Amino acid sequence: MPDQSAFEPPADHPFGPHNLPYGVFSAPAAGTRRIGVRYGDHVLDAGAAAAALGSPHAGLLAEPVLNPLLAAGRPVWDAVRAELTAWLTDPAHRETVAPLLLPLAEVELHLPFEVADYVDFYASEHHASNVGRIFRPDAPEPLTPNWKHLPIGYHGRSGTVVVSGTDVVRPRGQRKAPADAVPAFGPSVRLDLEAEVGFVAGVPSPMGSPVGLADFREHVFGLTLLNDWSARDIQAWEYVPLGPFLGKSFATSVSAWVTPLAALEAAWTRPPERTHALQGYLDDADRADALDLRLEVRINGDVVSRPPFSAMYWTAAQQLAHMTVNGASLRTGDLFASGTVSGPEPDQLGCLLEQTLGKGPWLQDGDEVTLTAWAPGPDGARIGLGEVRGRIAPSPAPAA
Structure with a gap:
């Protein structure tokens, strides 16, 4: 006792x-x-x-x-x-x-809940702009034309969502550098982390019934820290024209703890200023739907970034509204993630791709990545989010 x-x-x-x-x-x-x-x-x-x-x-x-x-x-x-x-x-x-x-x-x-569907978004303007500059250095605008009009996302694989502490096996797949004549096959050599926040759906919605911004807190139970691991070399070769596939689906790590939204009443805040007019179902004028979460990323115990979640352009309520506006149903256990959380400063970048301008170094076998976060609570208290920890395990040798 x-x-x-x-x-x-x-x-x-x-x-x-x-x-x-x-x-x-x-x-x-x-x-x-x-x-x-x-x-x-x-x-x-x-x-x-x-x-x-x-x-x-x-x-x-x-x-x-x-x-x-x-x-x-x-x-x-x-x-x-x-x-x-x-x-x-x-x-x-x-x-x-x-x-x-x-x-x-x-x-x-x-793993605290059975994951129904998994969707990953791309909601940080700082992250999306940095990635645009890396991959499209000659483009006049780093953001794609649709980015300020809708929350961009893709459907992931719920079967590879794992609880914190689970080893992440280095994925194998095809990769092709621009100078290579043909693609190679083997373990990823550009393995990356992505510091994110995931939201866990509770109350389902029927097909054909979109979930509006005002109903977000009636359907979403809480949130969890999330690391959506990325094999950048596999992803770069495969993603045209349909988007992420094997480079993202091998593992997504979540915390063992789901923080209820009710614990975060003191953390709600206004999102960044909207620079483009929004469609009605996404219009969050006068709504405080952003969350003040302070993330920290460590690799082998060393702090490499402290991304601020309050800087995210698209809120979770907007992500849910967009995810269901076409009539898609919401299921208990659905998990949707924010995408990489990055801020405007060099020490606020939520992945190695941004931190190294795409040049590496990347995660090595044996490296351990740990995400932690906290939010302001009542009377000066801090609300901790459960950590997400994962160690990179070597890719198994191919069968003889």
């Missing part, structure tokens, strides 16, 4: 009572997967606590994955969050809750 200090994390702890992100864990003694809530450096067995304290939501919290809770909708999300806050902060519950508060270091964390 933890001592009473487990109920009172330091005031500056990024996973204090104002945060309470959700994940899925297993303990060595039991082995079964359980929904957990992070509190300080501990994990609350939420299902067991709900059963012990007679919660009407005990069934949802007893599931081995977050999807049923995600689908339950905002009134249930708010009710469960209020219960969790009381269980962890009200001394009257300590005797019951104490045996269910497990040290984080003693549990195994798993």
Whole structure:
């Protein structure tokens, strides 16, 4: 049983009572997967606590994955969050809750939700402009003509979304340098990271019913840090004319923790000034739909970038509105990502492609990339986002 200090994390702890992100864990003694809530450096067995304290939501919290809770909708999300806050902060519950508060270091964390569909966007003007200058140095404008009119995105592969801590095997594929007569095949030699934020859908929508900007918070449960690994050499050869494929689909890493939007009320802010008139379904005038998140990227422990999410041109609400405006349905567990987060300064670039102007060095076997982030919370608190960590494993030798 933890001592009473487990109920009172330091005031500056990024996973204090104002945060309470959700994940899925297993303990060595039991082995079964359980929904957990992070509190300080501990994990609350939420299902067991709900059963012990007679919660009407005990069934949802007893599931081995977050999807049923995600689908339950905002009134249930708010009710469960209020219960969790009381269980962890009200001394009257300590005797019951104490045996269910497990040290984080003693549990195994798993992918917290079943990913339905996965969409990756391209929402940073700074990133898109930098990439345009690298690949189209003679173009009069680094952005493509459509960029300021709609959030550009592509459909990824949900089956290769993995939880933080999973090794990323260096992908193999075709690549062709401009001077090469024919393409070569083998492991990627230009492997890159992409620091992103992913948004997790809860309440689905039927086909033919777009989700408007005002309905974003009714459908989206929360967010997670995300690294959408990129094989730049494979991607450069394959992407014309249909876009990313094997260069992106080999792995996407997400945090083991999903931070509910309810924890981020103090982080909402205005997006950057719009420079082009927007279609009605994307018009966010007078809306504070951007989020003030401060990301940090480390490679082998060394900080290489601190990208600001508040600088993103397109908001998650606009991305969701565009993703569904053609009548596409939204499913519980859908994951859509922001695209690389980059700011205007040299130390705010969210990928090696930008940091090295496309020249490398690139990620080497054994390199470990770690993404962390925080957001402002109430009364000066910091809301931590669960880290995303991945180590590059060598590509396996081809079969004889």
